[in-house]
Amino acid sequence: MKSGSAVDIDSVSRSFGSVKAVDGLSLALAPGEIVGFLGTNGAGKTTTIKMTLGLLAPTSGTVKVLGGDPSDPRVRSHIGYMPEVATYYPYLDARELLSFYGGICGLDAKTVRRRTDELLDAVGLADAAKRPLKTYSKGMLQRAGIAQALLNDPDLLVLDEPFTGLDPLARIHFRELLLDLKRRGKTVFFSSHELGETELLCDRVAIMKKGHCVYQGPVRDLAGDGAANLERLFLKTLEEAK
Amino acid sequence: MKLFLRQVRSLVKLSFLELWRRNDVFALLLLGLALMVPLSMATPFGAAGASRYLDEMALLLVWGFSLFIALGAGQRLFPPEFESRTIYPLLAKPISRGRLLVGKYIGAVAAAWSALAFFYVLFVASVLLRGGAFAAELPQAIVLHFAFVALAVAVSLLGSLLVTASANLSLSAIVLVGMFFFGRQLPEYAEGLNPALAWVVKAVYAVAPHAEFFDMRQRLVHGWGAVDGIVFSVVLLYARRARSPQEAPVRLGATALAAAAFAALAVPSAMRQLRGGDAMPQVVKGEGALAVAFGDARGTISRALVHKADTYYHGGIDVDCDHLGSHNHDEHGEGDHHVCHECEHGHDDDLDDHDGEHEGKHCFSDDPWAWINEHVRAPEIHRHLAGAESVEMMPWFWASVKADPHNIDAWTTAWFIADSSMKDKALALRVVSEGLGRNPDDPELLVCRGRTFYDRGRGDIAAARKAFSAAVEAADRILRAGGDPADERIIWARRFATAYLDRIEKKADSR
Numbered sequence: 003m004k005s006g007s008a009v010d011i012d013s014v015s016r017s018f019g020s021v022k023a024v025d026g027l028s029l030a031l032a033p034g035e036i037v038g039f040l041g042t043n044g045a046g047k048t049t050t051i052k053m054t055l056g057l058l059a060p061t062s063g064t065v066k067v068l069g070g071d072p073s074d075p076r077v078r079s080h081i082g083y084m085p086e087v088a089t090y091y092p093y094l095d096a097r098e099l100l101s102f103y104g105g106i107c108g109l110d111a112k113t114v115r116r117r118t119d120e121l122l123d124a125v126g127l128a129d130a131a132k133r134p135l136k137t138y139s140k141g142m143l144q145r146a147g148i149a150q151a152l153l154n155d156p157d158l159l160v161l162d163e164p165f166t167g168l169d170p171l172a173r174i175h176f177r178e179l180l181l182d183l184k185r186r187g188k189t190v191f192f193s194s195h196e197l198g199e200t201e202l203l204c205d206r207v208a209i210m211k212k213g214h215c216v217y218q219g220p221v222r223d224l225a226g227d228g229a230a231n232l233e234r235l236f237l238k239t240l241e242e243a244k
Numbered sequence: 245m246k247l248f249l250r251q252v253r254s255l256v257k258l259s260f261l262e263l264w265r266r267n268d269v270f271a272l273l274l275l276g277l278a279l280m281v282p283l284s285m286a287t288p289f290g291a292a293g294a295s296r297y298l299d300e301m302a303l304l305l306v307w308g309f310s311l312f313i314a315l316g317a318g319q320r321l322f323p324p325e326f327e328s329r330t331i332y333p334l335l336a337k338p339i340s341r342g343r344l345l346v347g348k349y350i351g352a353v354a355a356a357w358s359a360l361a362f363f364y365v366l367f368v369a370s371v372l373l374r375g376g377a378f379a380a381e382l383p384q385a386i387v388l389h390f391a392f393v394a395l396a397v398a399v400s401l402l403g404s405l406l407v408t409a410s411a412n413l414s415l416s417a418i419v420l421v422g423m424f425f426f427g428r429q430l431p432e433y434a435e436g437l438n439p440a441l442a443w444v445v446k447a448v449y450a451v452a453p454h455a456e457f458f459d460m461r462q463r464l465v466h467g468w469g470a471v472d473g474i475v476f477s478v479v480l481l482y483a484r485r486a487r488s489p490q491e492a493p494v495r496l497g498a499t500a501l502a503a504a505a506f507a508a509l510a511v512p513s514a515m516r517q518l519r520g521g522d523a524m525p526q527v528v529k530g531e532g533a534l535a536v537a538f539g540d541a542r543g544t545i546s547r548a549l550v551h552k553a554d555t556y557y558h559g560g561i562d563v564d565c566d567h568l569g570s571h572n573h574d575e576h577g578e579g580d581h582h583v584c585h586e587c588e589h590g591h592d593d594d595l596d597d598h599d600g601e602h603e604g605k606h607c608f609s610d611d612p613w614a615w616i617n618e619h620v621r622a623p624e625i626h627r628h629l630a631g632a633e634s635v636e637m638m639p640w641f642w643a644s645v646k647a648d649p650h651n652i653d654a655w656t657t658a659w660f661i662a663d664s665s666m667k668d669k670a671l672a673l674r675v676v677s678e679g680l681g682r683n684p685d686d687p688e689l690l691v692c693r694g695r696t697f698y699d700r701g702r703g704d705i706a707a708a709r710k711a712f713s714a715a716v717e718a719a720d721r722i723l724r725a726g727g728d729p730a731d732e733r734i735i736w737a738r739r740f741a742t743a744y745l746d747r748i749e750k751k752a753d754s755r
Contacts, residue, residue: 055336079338089328091258093265105254106337108247150333160336
């Protein structure tokens with residue numbers, strides 16, 4: 003394990019029966035870094051994210067998060083996670099949703115109220131805070147998901163397809179939010195198919211194909227290397243890995 | 245600990261808000277009101293004062309609703325989390341899976357309890373509004389019902405983790421309702437089966453959740469008094485053990501065995517019904533909506549309702565139900581009168597109470613489940629309804645003749661109770677008149693009318709003579725029209741009417 007890594011994935015494999023979803027992946031994230039996790043559907047991104055959160059155990063290899071085992075709830079108290087698409091509890095409103103997750107995180111009522119006000123404002127749901135979640139659009143649910151992931155002020159933020167369903171303005175706000183987290187020393191690890199957003203946000207990218215990591219490296223180096231943009235790099239990398 | 249309490253509080257709040265915002269409780273409340281309001285306004289045969297049937301129906305609804313709520317609450321704990329993918333952000337929070345399971349369970353139980361408390365508040369209010377009162381058994385009954393709800397949530401939660409949502413609801417309901425109604429009879433069923441199947445049924449009896457232990461409805465309705473403190477504690481202890489997660493695999497096995505046993509019991513019976521063409525429900529032309537809905541099943545329902553009235557007569561004890569070890573027909577003395585029609589024809593004794601202490605058949609070490617049932621579901625004292633109190637039976641007779649207006653047993657037994665037990669001649673004549681309205685010239689009913697008019701020689705003798713004569717003529721008419729000459733009912737009615745006519749003639753001659 004590399005000392006001081008926010009996330010250290012070391013030679014990790016994970017199989018589901020005879021299918022190897024992740025095969026010998028090694029990846030390290032430094033604190034304060036934003037790392038994009040790219041790949042086609044079924045490449046092993048979500049499986050890797052679930053292992054990072056302690057939701058799945060690796061078949062072999064080790065995953066360390068913030069220096070500990072992610073299956074330990076104490077380690078997870080410093081992690082925020084937003085799933086790809088979640089239909090949050092339809093009978094709650096956004097304020098009640100955050101209050102619920104705040105209680106699960108063990109936050110006291112006063113802190114939950116303060117963080118709820120801050121986050122609803124930050125994700126642009128303050129005006130819809132009293133509406134039942136069943137009346138929310140996909141984009142609004144995505145914003146509620148972002149708010150719940152940030153509720154405990156995590157040191158590591160893990161996001162699965164965070165830009166899905168967000169309108170252009172919301173994307174800009176969300177991008178600013180993530181960059182602000184980076185400025186505060188937080189680590190962000192997200193999977194995405196939105197290559198443009200990834201290029202704008204990330205310090206580094208890792209590209210997965212059929213369970214293998216076929217590329218990892220800094221985005222700026224690549225962009226300055228003459229590659230027109232991340233999309234070209236992505237296609238080229240996948241082509242070469244055939 | 246502080247963290248755990250905060251997590252549990254959040255999970256309780258989540259279950260609570262979901263339950264009450266889904267409006268299930270209010271929908272059930274409306275259903276309950278739609279059933280109970282017309283029932284409470286009914287005056288069967290014009291006889292007012294019956295209230296136990298209302299208590300019984302209300303408690304049945306409260307139990308049914310609580311089961312529905314509990315199974316739903318348990319069922320909704322995890323499958324919707326997977327469907328909506330909220331399980332992942334939840335598991336990514338600082339909560340262990342064990343704590344999440346326990347917290348979710350506590351939340352669902354608390355939510356279901358809140359609904360149950362709501363229904364009991366309404367039940368108590370309805371009883372108080374009718375001028376009723378509660379005895380010492382009410383707190384015990386409520387506590388045991390709450391324990392049952394916790395058990396039902398556990399069964400549903402366990403099922404939700406193992407099978408699909410719809411299968412879980414059906415399976416949980418079958419297991420709990422099946423055990424509720426038939427659990428205590430399983431050892432009896434086992435006796436008539438081949439050794440392998442008997443072993444399965446006995447295994448189910450041993451490990452399946454005994455929902456019936458928690459049912460104190462009959463105690464409440466018939467005022468049997470509180471359950472002994474030791475028995476009460478044993479039942480609560482059972483509920484606690486039954487909810488233990490360590491026993492989950494055993495419970496699962498029991499659930500599967502229960503399903504297999506019920507299938508084994510039900511399928512041959514159903515096949516027999518299907519093969520016997522004559523046994524299939526048939527619709528008689530011009531019999532109205534009930535006939536269309538129930539066919540020949542009306543007769544079965546009607547007879548079951550007469551049996552229910554008989555149970556009321558025995559103060560809530562099902563005298564045909566021997567497995568409680570508390571009572572059976574053999575314990576009746578010669579002078580007792582059963583509501584059962586067979587006995588009525590045989591003798592016409594007064595309705596004397598035959599109070600007596602029940603002697604339990606089972607001891608705890610032999611069969612703890614039977615021991616619990618014996619103490620929870622049977623009274624210490626067997627009392628019969630008598631006098632004006634007998635009006636409590638009337639709603640069941642009324643329901644019986646509504647189900648099948650041609651159930652002469654129901655009419656004549658209702659008449660007997662009104663005439664001999666309640667000493668209400670007007671009510672007795674009203675019952676007979678209604679019965680004759682649906683069964684014109686029925687010899688038995690005409691005999692009943694004659695007996696009420698005759699009133700041991702002190703009543704309207706002319707009217708009695710007319711009724712007895714009509715009974716004889718009706719019986720002869722039936723026989724002439726090809727009726728079965730061995731039909732005991734016709735023979736009995738004719739013999740009775742003739743004997744009374746002879747008595748009337750002799751009295752007239754002696755004057």
